[in-house]
Amino acid sequence: MEKWHYLLTFQYLGFRYHGWQKQPQVKTVQFMLDRTIEFILGHSNFKTLGSSRTDSMVSAMKTACTITVKEDIDPEWLFSKLNENLPADIKALKLERVGKDFQVINHAKLKTYYYLFSNEKKAYPFAAPFMCNIVEDLDIELMKEGAKIFEGHHHFKAYCYKPTPGKVFNREIMHSRIEENELLQANFFPDKTFLYTVKGEGFMRHQIRLMMGALFRLGRGEKTLEDIQNSLKEQAECIGFVAPASGLILGDLKFK
Structure with missing residues (x-):
């Protein structure tokens, strides 16, 4: 038929x-x-x-x-x-x-994800569906440096939640940057919010949220830039945590 x-x-x-x-x-x-x-x-x-x-x-x-x-x-x-x-x-x-040969999973080529967060002593309730708030002081400039470390070809086993057998951990991140948020604006947002942008061809389960969690720990002084670099080695252990889901947005999807 x-x-x-x-x-x-x-x-x-x-x-x-x-x-x-x-x-x-x-x-x-x-x-x-x-x-x-x-x-x-x-x-x-x-x-x-x-x-x-x-x-x-x-x-x-x-x-x-x-x-x-x-x-x-x-x-x-x-x-x-x-x-x-x-x-x-x-x-x-x-x-x-x-056409019948189009494969929506296999033909998906480049994905852009955003993670919105704020650094306020008190969360803004109406902003909760859009962003994560971290109440502890964050060194944003250090987090910006840490985000750049993820760019390029690396071994991301430490950033995969409960990997399945045969999972390929060597992947390329084409863009990984933190900047002040100008993408989404609302009068119920905090005065200053931040945007983590990540681009790549494919991501593993919770990968970006684990990367964001590692950057939060870096910003709180719990981890160093060297820890981020070492986490991309084959035998590395996870150094982050799974950041809250409500800050994560699939921003763009391009097909082959």
Whole structure:
């Protein structure tokens, strides 16, 4: 039976979701998307497949999934119906037909992640869905130096949570920098916030949150720049912690 394949590019605020992938008894982004498509089409004879998984409370400014159906659907019509019916924290950005050979996971090439954080003595409650707040004093300039150490080809075993057998730890980080946040602004944000930007072709489970956790420990004076460098050796142990998920945003996704 002939099938039609569509690539949906979309964004979402992940604070109330348990990640992308469907799971029993919890609300996920895929569950909400599938429920919306089922309402629009009037049946459940379709399949969605995401380009990657995200953790609970992680957001995405741009991510993608494929929708496979057994009927030819006008992309403009479906795109319009999605934005009419999706919840307010999920928005379709683009919908297009793709060939049957398109693989949304394997064709994903370059990913950009952002991690938003502040350094205030008291957290700002309305900012909680968007950023992490660290109450201890942070040496931001030292953290900027530490972030640059991750750039290039390194062994990232110390930055993978519960690795599976055969996991490839040698990976390349193309960009790893901390700067003052000018990407997202709101009047309920603290006066000064910071943005950690990381770019690469693929990341392991909790990798960026573990890297951010190591940089937080560096900023608090618990670790040194040498510790960061040594953590990228083959026999290194984890020196960070898994930073809170609500600061992490999948910022961009490019395909081959």
